[in-house]
Amino acid sequence: MMRAVSLLAVASAAAILSACAGGVEPPAERGVCYVVExxxxxxxxxxNVLARDQTQIEFCAARLEEMRLRFLGLGGNRRDVIGVYQGQFIFIxxxxxxxxxxxxxxxxxxxxxxxDGRLAVPGAIEQAPVAPGQ
Structure with missing residues (x-):
């Protein structure tokens, strides 16, 4: 009886955790960059597949940024883009x-x-030194 209660408790906890962690499961296909609609x-x-044969998540982010800028250049107003690369979400x-x-x-x-709107690694952006007292 005690074992049945323990198994029931473990199963219930697993169900609760999977429901909390639920949400949207992103595709994890290797090297494929997706745009999320x-x-x-x-x-x-x-x-939706945006690009294939992308070797790094940063290359996928670059493809998403290109798409975002192209749509803005055509008169679109979508400034935020979401993508997926190998199971990881990308937010621009x-x-x-x-x-x-x-x-x-x-x-x-x-x-x-x-x-000027370009993208750079955060630590690579130099800021002008501030004079003391300013």
């Missing part, structure tokens, strides 16, 4: 490029925008 009315998002916005494991979980900055 939000689902309408609460539907799951669509994952006016501040830069962010990576995350889920659509709504924590993100970390991978590339920051420079003053």
């Amino acid at each position: 939000p689902g309408a009315d609460g539907a799951d998002p669509a994952f 916005d006016r501040a830069g490029v962010w990576f995350g494991k889920s659509l709504d979980g924590p993100r970390f900055m991978a590339l920051a925008r420079t003053g």
Whole structure:
């Protein structure tokens, strides 16, 4: 009886954890860069192939940025783009490029925008020294 209760408790905990960790499962196909189209009315998002044979997540981010700029140049107004590379989400916005494991979980900055809008590694951006007292 005790063993059955323990198994039931473990199964319940696993079900709760999987429900919490649920969300959208991104594709993890090797070397494929996807653009994510939000689902309408609460539907799951669509994952559309943007580029194949991408060797690094940064190259996928570059393809997503190219797409974003191309659409803006054609008169579009979508400034934020979401993509996926090998199971990892890529978020591009006016501040830069962010990576995350889920659509709504924590993100970390991978590339920051420079003053002229280009993308650079955050530590590579030099700031003008501030004089004492300013």
